[in-house]
Amino acid sequence: MTDDAAPDLRASDTDRERVADILRDALAEGRLDMEEFGERLDATYRARTYGELAPITRDLPSAGVSAPAVSLTKEPVPSDDWAGRIVGGDDDGRSSWAVAVMSGFQRKGHWTAPRRFNCFAFWGGGDIDLREANFADREIVINAVAIMGGVDITVPPGVEVVVRGIGIMGGFDHREEGVPAEPGAPRVVVTGFAFWGGVGVQRKLPRAEKQRLREERRRQKLERKANRRELGASSDATSWDGGLGGLHGTPAEERPERRDGRGGHGGHGGYGH
Template sequence: MTEDLPELRASDADRERVSEILRDAVAEGRLAMEEFDERLDAAYKARTYGELERLTADLPVAATAPAPLSLRKESTAPTPWAERIVDGTEGSSAGLACMGGFQRKGRWTIGRRFTAACLMGGGEIDLREARFAGPEIVISCWVLMGGVNIMVPPGVEVEMRGLGLMGGFGSREDGVPGEPGAPRVIIKGLAMMGGVGVERKLPRAERRRMKEEQRRLKEEQRRMKEERRLDGHPRKELG
């Protein structure tokens, strides 16, 4: 079903579906824990169906797995971004760092227009758990001998329009299509003897959940190995 649409954007539900297949595979002994960790991390970072499909191509369940959830016509579930785009809300509009730094992170609301100004200082704009005052956000960065780091969650579209002079203004996330219903973040401005960068990361809660899931699966794999060892060496009956 997905071979004709390898570049179509995957949804959170599609990534979770693949992660379940991987969990089943490691529980059955088809994947080593190290390989499972690598594939699970890649699944949550995947942007397209093609990237997800490669992670389960060598597993038996892939041959009979149903179509990705976001391709099913009968699905009418609301986009997970609906609760995070709050039109009509003002939100935070500026961050200033002069020989110091500023941070915007956690559960906060970024306004439709946000200005980051850094003079010999740095700023951190973390959008992984933020709400958005509109479907399109413009962040203007003005940097002199400093830097601004912007973190976005998977699914958000990023467009870079800034200029770097004796510095850097860019990101490999530039131009990557976003998920349906996800906000669009436009980053513009000037970085002189400094830099503006973007990195894509999972929200902290999701990273913690992944670590806990990995811990649980390692414990389950250890228990299964112990059971197989005992089955191969039955205990002698007393008496």
């Protein structure tokens, strides 16, 4: 099955198992938590068509798994959409550094990531979220130094990630490297140093998209419940009509006699009239 296949075609058990395998891999790699994994696995085994299967793994990479019979890659974002988020210009006035000493820092929401962002965490932590950010250039560099602390970097789907940091009794997360970039998407280079600390990189959908998917799953769940109720009502009506039909269609000689003697002609004969 290819991306050109009709989404209304029925999916097979093999298709559902392929999707389930990708979900299990995503859980093991930390891309999904247990709650998300349970919701998606439940939706997988309830899915009846390719159109219902496709959104379940749209935000998960399929590298290392045999291609399933349904598209499991996120639809490409037109380059014009990314062009609108790469604003260019000077970095003056933009947030270009952050420090957390026994504390924390955040850069998230609608902000502009500069060409180079320097951050330092000592016995503390930092959160850099690029899902709703604009980019000062097509390539930005995040230089993170974590000493007995940590820095978490979140990027949206489609962005290319390159990790070049050095870890001593600590580490940099390389799991998001190698994911194909979408047309026109920026490149995020992560450099720096980690000592007894770590710099993590994860790929997540923007909040608005996650909310849209939740609403879509909720709508599909309500539709399935409504369909089950309609099927149940139809089944009950058929059973009731069948029962009435059985009574109306019973020949008179096969119907049970009434016990008060008034149910048949033979009752009068018993009195000798």
